Amino acid sequence: MGAGWAWAVTAMLAASPGPKVVSSLVKVRPGVSVQGASEARLSVARGECEAAQVVLPGKVRQVTAGPLALKGPGAALSASLWREGFLDVKTPSNSQGEKGPWPDPLLPVDTPAEPSLPAVLYVEVCAPEKQEPGTYRGELRAKADGAAVAPVPFTVEVQPFTLPATASLPTSFGLSLYSMARGHGVSPESAEARSLLRSYARVLLEHRVSAHGMSMTPPPVRFEGGRAVVDFRTYEEEMAPFFEGSLLPSGARFTTAEVRDFRQASTEAEKVAYYRAFAEHFRSKGWSAQLFFYAKDEPKPEDVPLVKAQSSRVRAAGRIPVLVTSPLDDALRGTADILTPTLNCFFPRSGPQTCKNVLPIDKLRSRLPRGAKVWWYQSCNSHGCTGGPAADASVETVYSGWASYMVDHPAPLNRAMGPLAFLTGVDGELYFDTVYAYNTKDPWKDIFEFGGNGDGTLFYPGTPARLGTKEHQPVLSLRLKHIRDGLEDYEYLHLLAKLGDKDAARTLARQLARSGYEIERDPAKWIQVRQDLTTRLNQRWESSEYAKRPGVRP
Secondary structure, eight states: OHHHHHHHHHHHHHHSOOOEEEETTSOOOTTOOOOOBSSEEEEEEETEEEEEEEEESSOOSOEEEOOOEEBSSSSOEEEEEEEEEEEEESSOSSTTOOSEEEEEEEEOTTOOOOTTSOEEEEEEEEEOTTOOOEEEEEEEOEEETTEEOOOEEEEEEEEEEEOOSSOSSOEEEEEEHHHHHHHHTOOTTSHHHHHHHHHHHHHHHHTTOOEEEETOOOOOEEEETTEEEEOOHHHHHHHHHHHHTOSSTTOOOOSEEEOOOOTTOOSHHHHHHHHHHHHHHHHHHTOOSEEEEEOSSSOOGGGHHHHHHHHHHHHHHOSOOEEEOSSOOGGGTTOOSEEOOBGGGSSOOSSSOSSSSOOOHHHHHHTSOTTOEEEEEOOGGGTOSSOSOOSSHHHHHHTSSOOOOOTTSOHHHHHTHHHHHHHHTOOEEEESOSBGGGGTSOTTTOOEETTEETTTBOEEEEOHHHHOOSSOEEEEBHHHHHHHHHHHHHHHHHHHHHTTOHHHHHHHHHHHEEETTEEOOOHHHHHHHHHHHHHHHHHHHHTSHHHHSTTSOO
């Protein structure tokens, strides 16, 4: 009887529509047909995470899924699972978006959902740096509203080459304790808020992103004989784990750190002494994070004297680069050690201009002092600052196609900044905020800011009331996963160049992103480029010092 029952269940599952495995580069939306496979096959470097989406059949409210363990030549790999939630877009970011539900928040798997929306599991496998290379296999078993669905086979190929734990491309994304606390409805002065802030920052670090802002509390200081005596104890309690690599098992570290300005310093000499103490403390600690001073953001003509004064006093302290968010501007000449224009300032394009001084990066560098660095950042100039398609077709064209972190844009646009960074050779990426909408509205209903859905918001506030959990937690977005995947694309390309095949790396990067607004949209092409990169890296890795000396990091 038992065997007959088991056979009947197997036959029923085989006859019913099964789950579909879909590339992580596809945004699964209601009413939009997607092609899928019956099994998942992933390739992952050591030190990397890769994901697939599993679309369950039918209209599903409640999903449960057992743990996914993958067995192979080394220790078993485990997978992290989320259920994809949806954001109802009311105003498209531009003509590339549209109204309606778009997948973005990654929820606990057992979070109930509206049955009219697709039931999609985001399944992520991460290979530790010391994972034994080889083939790992397992099955994902899930239930939809209590009924078992056909198991989904997973095969993960762990490659022999290793990505560095700490990102090779410096980044600095904004994260504010006060915005985060407001979104969660907790006091920013509470221990709960401080712990939650660390959770948010940890998530960013897990996704190869460094944060600025955080608690924004400057270390207290007193001045003795012209010298700044700074009490770094509270600052270190908050930040040291991110600089020392003690927070994650991988040893990953923040790549950057901003100077927290102490505005109570009353004289120029005191301000200079304070900055000097900040730089000396970093040096004494041996922290490798790039320290920088963030000057007045997007300075207007009337802000030029302020930026010049800021730059002068910070440079008098020595060892701290000054970051200025501006295109090349003669009025600001000589103020920036890290000049940071918006993305659209690097790529000439016909039609109305969205940057007052567009210069390809080589020309920009030629007009900067020797040793100056060039970062970039996204703004509403990448999607339009008003929302919705522009009435003027020529205006709509110049605001379309750019790499973008908007919810209602294709996943390849969310992912493209990494390959673009490699192709151009830009020195770093800035992003103004990751929780901006927490200040202004309920992010679960709307994150439309600055003309885009998600501009400045890469998280959702995971409150106990929303998730049914005991504690507050950050809810990640699909876009943050795509940003991480793009930074891993950068690591692949960077490693291949480091191993002596820079020309091939550039050729492959150009197949993904020819310019900031010419991004390959076909997921199959991205997958093929990754396969080509993997093949070339394996060939180079076998004869490299990293393979011969396993303790040596790339």
